Amino acid sequence: MVALTGAVRHPRELLGNKGHGIVAMLREGLPVPPAFCITTETGLRYLADPAATMDAIWDDVLDRMRWLETETSRTFGRGPRPLLVSVRSGATHSMPGMMDTILDLGMNDAVERALAGFGGQTFARDTRRRFTAMYRRIVGRAGPEPVPADPYAQLRAGIEAVFASWDSPRAAAYRTHYGLDDRGGTAVVVQAMVFGNRGANSGAGAFFSRNPITGADEPFGEWLPGGQGDDVVSGLVDVEPITALRDKQPAVYDQLADAARRLERLGSDVQEIEFTVDDGALWLLQTRSAERSAQAAVRLALQLRREGLIDDAEALRRVSPAHVAALLLPALQPETRSAAPLLATGLPACPGVASGRAYTDVDEALGAAGRGERVILVRDHTRPEDIPGMLAAQGIVTEVGGAASHAAVVSRELGRVAVVGCGQGAAAALAGRQVTVDGYEGEVREGDLSPSAWSENDTPELRELADVARRISPLRAHAAGDHPRLDDASDAGVRAALAAGHTDVVSATPLIAMLTALRLNGGRTG
16 A cells, blocks of 8 residues: 655556556646555455455555545544545556546535535535445445445445456456456555535546647647536536636646646656646646547657657557558548538547447447447447447447547547537437448438548658658568568568568558557567
């Protein structure tokens, strides 16, 4: 168990992604609520023997809670200035939305009265409501039992539930999809709560140091006045663009933008920062490398390379063959778009074009995909348990939610075409219809539309990246020339070319071939 002070460096594998990010922010002197981490090693022990592990660590948990009380000058579950905490998962590999988090833990009747004393009745009732609903959903699984009044009973049950969420069906499906090790386990981060729901000068949001959808070199994000972070990622409420925070609280926005720039330089990568503003004070809760669309992956790798934050080899490592293949997927021509009836519009959350039959029920979508149908999953908003349906779908559409919602973030991670925030009634209007989702334009149109194909040579960014790859790849691939032809750019085909001693080949997808060669060569240059 580790107090996250920033004074000591611990490996990401021990603290998990969330704990590691907190330490990085603290080392930069940024405002982070005090927190401690129950490590991934403990998480693995818990999965093997839950009861014995909790018994073994409980005295340490109590000791760390006393430390949190000292750091915050608050008392857990009692007193005129009560301490509430969040209990968050923290796998080594970022798995957005796959595991559980509980906010506002430590609530009971006495705490609600104390919160009302300094934040008002509305704030206290809202915080109690949020905690009760989340606790019952995650710990009680919607059972009829009341939430325990003892804050330490809540804490113990919350820690157990977050550890156990490593083995949830959605987390298991995610790891299977990406070939991640099931034996990694998760850490648990216990962090002092700050309150975006306190009043007019409070709120929560997600801030990206650059645009994760288009790759534009500009800040991007969403802001929800009077909300908590769970509201922003759930997609259940309408959020405002981050410029709304800049307009209303410019000093807070400038502080946030400065922190993002510092963290981006520190990590040499685009950052996604979860933040809360509590009565005008900015708090940073976590930072991580931002999930990004294929288009953004290419543009951002080239930007960071030009700025000297990463070298040629790292720029190529950050663009996968799957990213390039996604960019080469056909796109709709203007005349094709204009001829098809427009059924819904929203925010383009992940670029691309996908056609299929719209299904609003996950089980029905899975059944259709199992029969070989192309599926478009349409939901009011996506939930973590929808992951199997999102994996089976070609495209995803939601009625509500923004660019930082679960649907948008996970779609970018999975490489699924997505349009979010299409408005109430969109699911009913689209259900059962054959539709085409245009993730470039943020549109859903009727019919199975025929897009036009692209090549690597049609895109300046892909040409530039191919020039970089040609200098360092162990297999130089060209669009034309007097070289052996590589008709198969799969792992097997590229491996065979390397084994045959080829250094130059002709390929229909030169960049994909070279990226595959670099990966097979362990990232070593040729």
